[in-house]
Amino acid sequence: MTLPDGIVRRAFDGRERLATSGEPVYGEPTDGQWRVWDAGRSKLGAMLELGMDVPLSGGESVLYLGAASGTTVSHVADFAGPTYAVEFAPRPVRDLVSVAADRSNLFPLLKDARQPETYAHVVESNLDAIIQDVATRGQATVAARNATFLDEDGVLLAAIKARSEDVTADPEAVYDRVLDELEETYEILETRSLEPYHDDHLGVVARKQ
Amino acid sequence: MRPSECEGYIPAGAVPDRMTDDAWFAGLPPGDTEGAIDSIASGSAETPRAWPSIAVDKGYADSETEYYDRLRVATIEAARRAVRSREQADDSQLVHAVRSMDDTERLANELAERTAEWAGTLFEEAEPTVAGVRSLAGREPQTDAEGHVLALAEQVDALAEEAETLRSFIERQTPQIAPNLDAMAGSVLAARLIALAGGLEALAKKPSGTVQVLGAEDALFAHLAGHGTSPKHGIIFTHEYVRGTHPDNRGSAARAFAGKLSIAARIDHYSGEYREEIHEELRDRIATIQARTDGGEE
Numbered sequence: 249m250t251l252p253d254g255i256v257r258r259a260f261d262g263r264e265r266l267a268t269s270g271e272p273v274y275g276e277p278t279d280g281q282w283r284v285w286d287a288g289r290s291k292l293g294a295m296l297e298l299g300m301d302v303p304l305s306g307g308e309s310v311l312y313l314g315a316a317s318g319t320t321v322s323h324v325a326d327f328a329g330p331t332y333a334v335e336f337a338p339r340p341v342r343d344l345v346s347v348a349a350d351r352s353n354l355f356p357l358l359k360d361a362r363q364p365e366t367y368a369h370v371v372e373s374n375l376d377a378i379i380q381d382v383a384t385r386g387q388a389t390v391a392a393r394n395a396t397f398l399d400e401d402g403v404l405l406a407a408i409k410a411r412s413e414d415v416t417a418d419p420e421a422v423y424d425r426v427l428d429e430l431e432e433t434y435e436i437l438e439t440r441s442l443e444p445y446h447d448d449h450l451g452v453v454a455r456k457q
Numbered sequence: 458m459r460p461s462e463c464e465g466y467i468p469a470g471a472v473p474d475r476m477t478d479d480a481w482f483a484g485l486p487p488g489d490t491e492g493a494i495d496s497i498a499s500g501s502a503e504t505p506r507a508w509p510s511i512a513v514d515k516g517y518a519d520s521e522t523e524y525y526d527r528l529r530v531a532t533i534e535a536a537r538r539a540v541r542s543r544e545q546a547d548d549s550q551l552v553h554a555v556r557s558m559d560d561t562e563r564l565a566n567e568l569a570e571r572t573a574e575w576a577g578t579l580f581e582e583a584e585p586t587v588a589g590v591r592s593l594a595g596r597e598p599q600t601d602a603e604g605h606v607l608a609l610a611e612q613v614d615a616l617a618e619e620a621e622t623l624r625s626f627i628e629r630q631t632p633q634i635a636p637n638l639d640a641m642a643g644s645v646l647a648a649r650l651i652a653l654a655g656g657l658e659a660l661a662k663k664p665s666g667t668v669q670v671l672g673a674e675d676a677l678f679a680h681l682a683g684h685g686t687s688p689k690h691g692i693i694f695t696h697e698y699v700r701g702t703h704p705d706n707r708g709s710a711a712r713a714f715a716g717k718l719s720i721a722a723r724i725d726h727y728s729g730e731y732r733e734e735i736h737e738e739l740r741d742r743i744a745t746i747q748a749r750t751d752g753g754e755e
Contacts, residue, residue, distance in 0.1 A: 316730060317728075317730075330509075330525060336633075337633075337636070337729040337730060338539070338540045338543040338729060339540075339726075339727070339728055339729025339730075340728065340729050340730055341536055341539075341540050342537075342540050344536070345533055345536050345537050345540070348529070348532075348533050348536075349533060352525075352526075352529065353525065353529075354529075355528055355529055355532040355533075356532055356533060356536040357497075357532060357535075357536065358535075358536045358539040358540060358543075364505075365501045365502060365503060366501050367501075368479075368501065368502035368503065368504055368505040369479050369480055369481045369496070369497075369500040369501055369502035369505075370481045370497055370500075370508070370528070370532065371505055371508075372505060372506070372507055372508045372509055373504070373505040373506050373507055373508075374507060383730070383731055383733075396504060396505060397505050411733045412733075415733065415736075415737070
C-alpha cells in the first residue's frame with residue numbers, strides 16, 4: 249500500500265511510525281518538520297498503520313466529521329487540501345480553533361454533523377473525501393446525509409464505533425447493521441477491525457455510488 | 458436578503474442568482490468580516506455548491522486562495538465566538554431552568570391542593586391531584602363560585618404545562634452541556650446537581666464526597682454540629698443506582714455513583730467529549746454492589 253503524499257514512515261526512537269509535516273499539536277514527538285501521527289490516538293492513523301487501502305494521494309479536499317479537539321484533523325490538514333472540520337461539542341472546538349489557527353487550510357465549524365444543511369452554505373460541493381469519526385447513534389445516517397458534499401466518486405473513510413450504536417449488542421451485529429445502511433449510499437471497498445489500536449471500532453473505506 | 462438588494466455586492470451578471478443566495482458570502486462586501494462571521498454561524502443551505510469558484514465569479518474574492526483566506530478568518534472567529542457563548546450561556550440557563558421547573562411543580566401542587574379542596578364541594582368527580590384539577594380546566598362555570606374554582610384550575614393547568622415544557626427543555630439542553638453527566642444520571646438529576654453546585658465548573662471542582670451529599674446539606678450540617686449520623690446520600694438518592702440498592706449497601710452505591718459523577722463532571726467541563734468507559738465501569742460496580750444482597754433490589 250502506498251501512503252498519500254505528505255504522510256511518511258519514519259523512525260522515532262528506533263520505531264517506524266507515521267508522521268506528517270506541520271505545527272505540533274498535542275505534545276507529540278517531532279523530528280525536524282515531521283511529527284508523529286499516533287495510531288493509538290487516531291482512528292484514521294490506525295487505518296493507515298494497519299495497511300488499509302486508503303484511496304488518497306494527498307492534496308484532497310476533505311470534510312471531517314467529528315473533529316473533536318483536532319488531533320487527527322491536524323494531520324489530515326497537513327497532507328490534504330481544503331479541510332472542513334465539523335464538531336458539535338463546544339469544549340473540544342476550543343482546542344480545534346487553536347489547531348486551525350496554525351494551519352492555512354483548516355476551517356473549524358461548530359455544527360451538528362447530523363444536520364448538513366446547517367453548514368452546506370459554507371462547505372463546498374464535490375469534495376474528494378469525507379472522514380468520519382462521530383460518537384453518536386446513527387453513524388450510517390450521518391454518512392448518508394453528508395454524501396451530498398462528495399464528488400461522484402468521492403470516498404468515505406469512517407471509523408464505526410460499535411458502542412455508540414448499542415452498548416449491549418454484539419459489535420459484529422452492530423457493524424452488519426451499519427454497513428447495510430451504508431450500502432444504500434456507498435459501495436463498501438474494505439472493512440477492518442481497528443484493534444489493537446482501538447477496541448470495538450471498525451474501519452470502513454467506501455466510495456459514493 | 459437578496460444579494461442584488463444589498464449595497465456593496467457586485468454581481469457578475471445583471472440577473473440575481475437564486476442558486477447562490479444562500480452562500481455564506483452572499484450579499485457581503487469582501488471586507489465585511491463581522492457579516493461573514495454572522496452568516497457562518499446562522500446561515501444554512503439546502504445543498505452545497507462550488508462556493509470557491511462561485512465566490513470568484515461573483516467578485517467576493519479575486520482568487521480561490523483569497524477566498525480560502527477569508528473563509529479561514531471567518532470560520533475561526535465564528536467557531537471561537539460560538540464556543541464562548543455556548544459555554545457561558547448554557548449551564549447558567551440550565552440552572553435557571555431546573556430551579557424554575559421545581560418551583561412551578563411545587564406551585565402547581567400547592568395550588569392544586571387548595572383548588573381540589575374547594576372543587577370537592579362543587580364537582581363530584583374532582584380528584585385531589587394535579588391531574589384531577591387539570592381535568593376541570595376548560596369547563597363552563599354555572600355559578601360565581603364555580604367560576605373561581607375553574608379559574609384556579611386553569612392556573613394549575615398552565616403551571617403544570619410550563620413545568621412539562623421546562624422538563625423537555627432540560628432534556629434537550631443537558632446532553633449538549635454535560636453529555637457524560639446526562640448519560641450517567643439522566644437529564645434532570647444531572648441538571649439538579651449542576652444547579653446545586655452552582656454551575657458545571659463548580660461541580661467539576663467539588664470532591665466526590667461533596668457530590669455524594671449535595672442536596673442533603675441540612676443533614677450534613679446537623680451531623681457536623683454533633684447531631685445525628687452523617688448523611689449517606691443527597692439528591693442522588695432519587696437515582697435507581699442508590700434507591701434500587703438494598704439499604705445496607707446504599708452507602709457503597711452512593712459512594713461509587715458520586716465518584717463516577719464527579720469524574721463525569723470533570724470530563725464534561727474540561728473535555729466535553731462522551732466517554733463510554735466510565736459508564737461501563739459504573740454499571741459493573743453497581744451490579745457488584747447490588748449482588749451482595751440477595752436479589753439486589755429491595
